[in-house]
Amino acid sequence: MSLCVLKNMPQLATETANLKPSRSSGGTRTFLKTVLLIVAIALALACLDPLLSNRELFSPYAFRILMLIGINITLAVSLNLVNGLAGQFSIGHAGFMAVGAYTSAALTYYVMGYPHGGILSTLWILAAMIVGGVAGGIAGFLVGIPSLRLRGDYLAIVTLGFGEIIRIIILNVDAVGGPRGFSGIPYLTSFFWVWSTALGTIALSRNLVTSTHGRALMAIREDEVAAQAFGINTVRYKVAAFVLSSSLAAVAGVLYAHYDTYLNPSSFGFIRSFEVIIMVILGGMGSTSGAVAGAVIVTLLPELLRAAAAVRMLLYSALLIALMLLRPQGIMGHRELSWKQIQSLFLRQRRRAKA
Amino acid sequence: MQELTQQLFNGLIWGGVYALIALGYTMVYGVLRLINFAHGDVYMVGAYLAFFTIAALGSSASSIAGVATVFLTAMAGCAVLGLTIERVAYRPVRNAPRLTALITAIGVSLFLENGGQLLFGPNPRAFPQILTARHVLSLAGVSVSSLQIAIIATVVILLLLLELLVHKTKVGMAMRAVSYNRSVASLMGINTDHIIAFTFALGSALAAVAGILVGLYTGTIEPLMGLLPGLKAFIAAVLGGIGSIPGAMLGGFVLGMAEVLVVAVGYSTYRDAIAFALLVLILLLRPTGLLGTGTVEKV
Numbered sequence: 001m002s003l004c005v006l007k008n009m010p011q012l013a014t015e016t017a018n019l020k021p022s023r024s025s026g027g028t029r030t031f032l033k034t035v036l037l038i039v040a041i042a043l044a045l046a047c048l049d050p051l052l053s054n055r056e057l058f059s060p061y062a063f064r065i066l067m068l069i070g071i072n073i074t075l076a077v078s079l080n081l082v083n084g085l086a087g088q089f090s091i092g093h094a095g096f097m098a099v100g101a102y103t104s105a106a107l108t109y110y111v112m113g114y115p116h117g118g119i120l121s122t123l124w125i126l127a128a129m130i131v132g133g134v135a136g137g138i139a140g141f142l143v144g145i146p147s148l149r150l151r152g153d154y155l156a157i158v159t160l161g162f163g164e165i166i167r168i169i170i171l172n173v174d175a176v177g178g179p180r181g182f183s184g185i186p187y188l189t190s191f192f193w194v195w196s197t198a199l200g201t202i203a204l205s206r207n208l209v210t211s212t213h214g215r216a217l218m219a220i221r222e223d224e225v226a227a228q229a230f231g232i233n234t235v236r237y238k239v240a241a242f243v244l245s246s247s248l249a250a251v252a253g254v255l256y257a258h259y260d261t262y263l264n265p266s267s268f269g270f271i272r273s274f275e276v277i278i279m280v281i282l283g284g285m286g287s288t289s290g291a292v293a294g295a296v297i298v299t300l301l302p303e304l305l306r307a308a309a310a311v312r313m314l315l316y317s318a319l320l321i322a323l324m325l326l327r328p329q330g331i332m333g334h335r336e337l338s339w340k341q342i343q344s345l346f347l348r349q350r351r352r353a354k355a
Numbered sequence: 356m357q358e359l360t361q362q363l364f365n366g367l368i369w370g371g372v373y374a375l376i377a378l379g380y381t382m383v384y385g386v387l388r389l390i391n392f393a394h395g396d397v398y399m400v401g402a403y404l405a406f407f408t409i410a411a412l413g414s415s416a417s418s419i420a421g422v423a424t425v426f427l428t429a430m431a432g433c434a435v436l437g438l439t440i441e442r443v444a445y446r447p448v449r450n451a452p453r454l455t456a457l458i459t460a461i462g463v464s465l466f467l468e469n470g471g472q473l474l475f476g477p478n479p480r481a482f483p484q485i486l487t488a489r490h491v492l493s494l495a496g497v498s499v500s501s502l503q504i505a506i507i508a509t510v511v512i513l514l515l516l517l518e519l520l521v522h523k524t525k526v527g528m529a530m531r532a533v534s535y536n537r538s539v540a541s542l543m544g545i546n547t548d549h550i551i552a553f554t555f556a557l558g559s560a561l562a563a564v565a566g567i568l569v570g571l572y573t574g575t576i577e578p579l580m581g582l583l584p585g586l587k588a589f590i591a592a593v594l595g596g597i598g599s600i601p602g603a604m605l606g607g608f609v610l611g612m613a614e615v616l617v618v619a620v621g622y623s624t625y626r627d628a629i630a631f632a633l634l635v636l637i638l639l640l641r642p643t644g645l646l647g648t649g650t651v652e653k654v
Contacts, residue, residue, distance in 0.1 A: 089454055091461075146639050152453055153390050157589065158638055161631030164586075168628040274461060281458060313469040320462035325447050328455045 078248035084286035087221025092163030094272035100132035100250025136250020144242035181264035284330030370611025371510035376588030379558025385534035395585010396467035401563025437559030471578035482570035596647020
């Protein structure tokens with residue numbers, strides 16, 4: 001064990017060194033700064049919202065891709081919490097997305113009905129997101145408690161199994177359409193909600209990485225036995241990460257349901273789960289910015305390859321194999337993209353230009 | 356009661372098919388500690404190879420020589436496919452972290468599924484009935500067709516042959532040695548590369564047989580036919596104790612029976628869920644499977 005820990009130490013050390021403890025130091029000023037930043041971003045998103053939703057200014061096709069990218073970022077970043085940060089390979093993410101999508105859709109369709117007026121639809125989607133997120137969290141808890149006792153291959157196959165069980169159960173509930181699909185869900189999603197969820201998930205994920213809890217999860221990833229020996233309650237941490245991840249996936253599902261207004265159980269099969277996994281792996285497992293990059297690439301790629309639609313999935317799979325053989329750590333590896341790096345890159349170039 | 360017996364008999368056939376596929380999973384897991392996700396798709400390719408061989412043979416396919424040709428061609432084709440997959444995709448990641456190998460296997464599986472859809476067309480095709488004799492005989496009120504008997508006989512014979520191969524031959528001994536400890540086996544002069552390749556070829560050939568049997572039994576084949584049976588066969592392997600050959604057989608039959616029981620009770624729409632429920636149960640109650648032996652984690 002000791003050997004193993006030593007072997008992984010340099011890597012962990014560099015990672016922790018990269019994560020500047022800026023958030024822990026500082027007091028009210030940084031807090032104020034953060035609040036201001038959040039307000040500014042929210043305002044910017046809210047201003048962009050009517051511009052982008054305007055069909056004359058912005059094509060509906062581009063708008064759709066923009067929305068899907070936002071939803072996929074939420075999915076990929078949330079899966080990265082379990083697969084990348086905690087190192088527990090789960091392949092049932094689509095199941096939790098389905099839980100969020102279906103429970104919230106049933107709520108808005110049967111209980112709340114179509115909202116009348118702008119402020120009401122804001123309340124509606126907020127309620128749907130909360131209910132969907134909680135439902136996803138509960139599902140994640142129920143699945144996580146038994147399955148996270150397993151490791152590696154077994155965990156993967158059990159999460160796959162649970163994902164399928166969720167899908168088959170939905171298939172058998174007639175109230176949500178069963179195999180026919182669930183149509184007539186009110187359109188409530190907006191650019192603002194999709195992208196504030198995506199950005200919120202990214203912020204949450206990055207803050208988690210720099211926190212004690214994030215370090216504990218990373219320790220579990222590197223060596224579970226060693227982490228346990230250091231007094232980390234591995235089961236609790238793993239389940240907590242799993243619940244958080246599935247809850248966020250469920251929120252993505254809520255947004256998807258109220259954007260597409262139609263749900264079909266077949267779109268939540270394990271092909272969907274694999275797609276999210278490809279995003280995470282392509283970007284680099286354990287890297288939040290990698291997950292974002294992966295989500296953007298995997299969403300845009302089929303659009304760019306529209307001419308080659310038939311071979312799209314074939315290309316995906318070939319890409320996945322090639323990636324594993326040539327660069328198993330993905331585009332980013334464990335590293336993160338930060339403003340400082342980008343700034344220093346520009347500075348260096350400027351300096352070079354001067355010289 | 357009679358209906359139940361009939362259902363159980365039908366379950367026996369699916370169980371046999373699961374057992375045949377599960378053997379491939381369990382043998383590969385034994386030597387490599389890798390879930391070969393692509394195995395279910397090798398089974399699909401086997402069915403298609405048989406389909407095209409039958410088409411090429413024309414009317415002579417239903418003769419004894421024709422049937423033998425169909426089986427042998429599909430088995431040989433799948434063995435080559437298995438060898439290729441091992442050589443191209445799995446050997447380079449053999450010493451990489453296990454997750455890397457697992458993801459590669461998922462990639463290969465997706466590749467075969469989508470390649471199959473592209474190559475063979477996404478629509479199901481009718482599988483020609485080369486074993487035409489369909490005399491129905493009655494055994495204690497259970498109607499049995501000659502095809503069903505042929506399927507069960509094939510499965511049982513193959514299982515027995517495999518047991519003999521693994522326990523009575525030199526290659527089998529080498530396989531057991533590799534699965535026990537790969538590095539020590541190679542120190543004892545066993546060419547582990549050859550043994551692993553052989554294991555893949557053998558498992559893939561068995562999967563091809565399963566593919567043909569299912570083609571004959573259900574009458575249709577399609578490029579995604581390997582998805583669910585592949586997963587279920589893996590579950591069967593885990594159920595019986597992964598790495599154990601008798602376990603794979605037992606697991607296959609238990610799973611087949613469990614599925615028809617669910618249908619018989621009236622929950623036919625939950626047929627596909629029972630396998631996963633069984634998997635979850637077995638992993639929680641007895642993670643080593645019914646016949647598996649426990650391993651102690653060393654740190």
